[in-house]
Amino acid sequence: MKTLMCRVAAVAVLASPIAQAQNAEIAATVTDERGKPIADAVVIAVPADGSLRLPAKAPDEVVDQVDKEFLPKVQAVLVGTPITFPNRDSVRHQVYSFSPAKHFELPLYSGTPQAVVFDKPGVVVLGCNIHDWMVGYVYVSESPYFGKTDADGKTVLANLPPGAYVARVWHPQLAGTEEATRKTVDASRGRRTAVAWALSLKPEVKIRRAPAAGQRGGY
């Protein structure tokens, strides 16, 4: 799963090993303003000339429900990717999203329902109508060149055709706009280009899951 998260989705763009060896890489590092690594940040690179070459069919991805949480909490996919939502819990879930990028609802289910195709770029916020505290995110990228940072705040976008890119970053708690994080990156042939972001994050506000005591009192 971690491999899946960190890889670049451009699986079908380049074919030959020679061509791959000549491709470029962007090594992204995302931290907060104090330099602390930020995990689950999605880094997207778009060719500056707008020449996107999308694969014919994006591979399926998975967002599990384990112990009444979405796993992974942040899933980055290429536009057009089908995602399945297997329920690994004993209790049934009802996954939904009201996000403009994908409005859907999977009626109460166990097991694995039919995949949902995420056909519009943007951020999709996931919820469960049974367990209100469950929140997950699907970042639907319009570019095949993207990755998600690990616990060290790092990800590598590999197999990029050499050239200029506009790179940006998104995170569920990003304080500003995604557009404000844009950077132009010159990804040279056969080289790894380092890019770093220091983001300002909003506090995470979650619906409480922990139990609380009932109130008592005699008369």
Place this chain on the structure above:
Amino acid sequence: MDFPSRPGCRSSAVPRARVPALFVLGLATALHGAGARADWELGASAGAFYDDNLTRAQNPADKRAAGAASAQASAINFHPFTGSDSGTLTLYARGELFSRYTGLGNAVAGATAAYRHKFGVGALAPWISVSAGASYDDYRDDLRTSTRVDVRAEAGRRFSEDLDASVGVYYERRYDDNGEPVVPGISGKVFDLAGQGAFVRAGYSPTNELYIDAKAGVRRGDVESTSQRNFQIFIASSAIAADPVWGDPALFAYRLRGTTWTGALTGSYALSNQSSIDVAYNYGFTQAAQGLEYTTHAVYLTFIYRH
């Protein structure tokens, strides 16, 4: 006792001990049928509390205060019927040990069944719930040993991730089969109580760990107050019994009609998704017939774990 006898007092002699047993049996059957698609959780809590007016007395000389330790174990079965409807069945057992008044020590076994409906999809959709509960409360002092049943209805909604509120009404009944009359013609079942009430509550999370819940309510119905012999209270009471829990001087328990205003403030600090430490303050002010008024203050410290 040399209280004058007085007609028209209520007495309930119907045995009620089977009520919670049948209720628990019914719930167990329902739980068995719930199958693997339901969610089982086990809960445990332990804590302590202090109540400054356990006797619910007006006069300072009659007030008795004490601290107690409490513990509870529960099994909770959550079962979504549809995306909008769910049921929760809870079986629990709890006990309390008081520092000074051993007769107040108790062991309780009970069950609650609740149904909840959500009007729509999403965390902010409004909801309603109805519940029914029953318990058998076995006190070391038999006077308080009783069966309780209650029904509740509540409606609420979440306004944001960190703010929610609800309003509710309830009816509760406590059946006392043990109170012995001390005055001819007047029931001794002082803990045979019925009442109904309404409440409003709101919860706010200033941080992801801290949750603050504020609740205000009013209840109309029977109340029990303990004092030394008091003619005014006697005139207003519908049941009287000697209450040996408190030792000397001898106190008597009275059942009266009254209105109670309550307020509660709870701060709950989440240690994890499964556990929390709660601190609560409860306030109560009761007005009953013949000018009887009493206030209660209680503080609770509880550790809660759920798995």
